[in-house]
Amino acid sequence: MDLLLDTLTLLMEVKNIPPCSVTRHPSTNFCATKISKRRAIYLTRLSLASRNLARARCWNSSSYIPMCRHRARRCISLIKTTNQMPLTLEGQMTMEKTPSYFVTKRVPSRVKKMNPYVKLIVVVRDPVTRAISDYTQSSSKKPEYLRKSFADLFYINGTNVVNTRWGIVRIGLYARYLDTWLKYFPLSQFIFISGETLIVDPAAEMKRLQDFLGLKVIITEKHFYFNTTKGFPCLMKSETLASPHCLGKNKGRIHPKIDESILDRLTQFYRPFNLKFYQMTGIDFGW
Numbered sequence: 001m002d003l004l005l006d007t008l009t010l011l012m013e014v015k016n017i018p019p020c021s022v023t024r025h026p027s028t029n030f031c032a033t034k035i036s037k038r039r040a041i042y043l044t045r046l047s048l049a050s051r052n053l054a055r056a057r058c059w060n061s062s063s064y065i066p067m068c069r070h071r072a073r074r075c076i077s078l079i080k081t082t083n084q085m086p087l088t089l090e091g092q093m094t095m096e097k098t099p100s101y102f103v104t105k106r107v108p109s110r111v112k113k114m115n116p117y118v119k120l121i122v123v124v125r126d127p128v129t130r131a132i133s134d135y136t137q138s139s140s141k142k143p144e145y146l147r148k149s150f151a152d153l154f155y156i157n158g159t160n161v162v163n164t165r166w167g168i169v170r171i172g173l174y175a176r177y178l179d180t181w182l183k184y185f186p187l188s189q190f191i192f193i194s195g196e197t198l199i200v201d202p203a204a205e206m207k208r209l210q211d212f213l214g215l216k217v218i219i220t221e222k223h224f225y226f227n228t229t230k231g232f233p234c235l236m237k238s239e240t241l242a243s244p245h246c247l248g249k250n251k252g253r254i255h256p257k258i259d260e261s262i263l264d265r266l267t268q269f270y271r272p273f274n275l276k277f278y279q280m281t282g283i284d285f286g287w
C-alpha cells in the first residue's frame, strides 16, 4: 500500500505540475497536508474511523503528530461545517489512506456524507497471507513475554474451533465489509488492487489505477526494479531520492512458520468469503 502511495506521489512529481497558489481556509492546513506545493495529490488524515468524531485528530503527513487540542477542535469543526475533504483545486486530487476504513462499519456513511463521488481504492491480498502479515506486525510491537503463538490465538482455548472474533482473522472477510460499502457506493467508484500483482507486476496495477483515476499513464515498468535482497519491487527513484529506493524495514518482514494444518484451516475458512468477494467485484483474485 505504501508503495502505492509512494508511487502516486512519484506520479505527480514526474508530471511536474507547476506550483499553484492555494488560498485556503487557515484551518484546512491542519487537515490537509500538502506533500509539496508542486504536487497535485494531497494526502490527508481525517480519522473518520474514530468512534467519536469529536476525538478525530489530524496528522502531519510524514510524522503522525496528533494536533494539539485547540487545533484538533478547529479541524473537527471544519469537517463538520464543510462536510468535505479539504479544498481541492482543479487539476488536483486529494487522497487519504487509512486501511481501517474498509473494515470499520461507521466509515462508509461518513465518507458518503463527506463526498458521495469519492473514488475508493482497495488493496487486497490473500487473506491467509494478510492474517500472517498482520500477526507478524502486531506481535513485533509487543514485548517477548506477551507474545502468543498464532495457533494459540487462532483456535479458541485449545479447541480446534476457529476464533472468528480475533480481529486478525475477521479483517480477511472482505466480502462482508464490501457488502456494507456497497450500500453506500456503487461498484463503479471502487478499484480493487491485487496485492499479489502489485508485487509481481507493479506497473500493471499502477496502469489500472492511473486509468481509474483518470490520469495519463506516466508510471510504467521503467519506474520499478525488483530488489532480490528485499524480495519486493522497489522504486527507481522517490520523492526525495533520485536513487533506487525500497520501502522501509517494517515492510516485507520475514513471517513466522505457521503449521500446515492451520494454513489449510484458514484457507478453508476464507474460501466461501473469497468466492463471494470474487462474485461481488467480478475479479477472481486466485486465492
Ligand SMILES: Nc1ncnc2c1ncn2[C@@H]1O[C@H](COP(=O)(O)OS(=O)(=O)O)[C@@H](OP(=O)(O)O)[C@H]1O
Pocket (backbone or CB within 6 Å): 001, 002, 003, 099, 132, 133, 134, 136, 198, 199, 232, 233, 234, 247, 250, 251, 252, 253, 254
Ligand atoms: N514493494 C513492496 N515492498 C515491501 N513490502 C511490500 C511491497 N509490496 C507489497 N508489500 C507487502 O506490503 C505489506 C505491508 O503492507 P502495508 O504497508 O499495507 O501494511 S501496513 O500499512 O503496515 O499495515 C508487507 O507485508 P509483510 O511482508 O508482512 O511485511 C509486504 O508483504
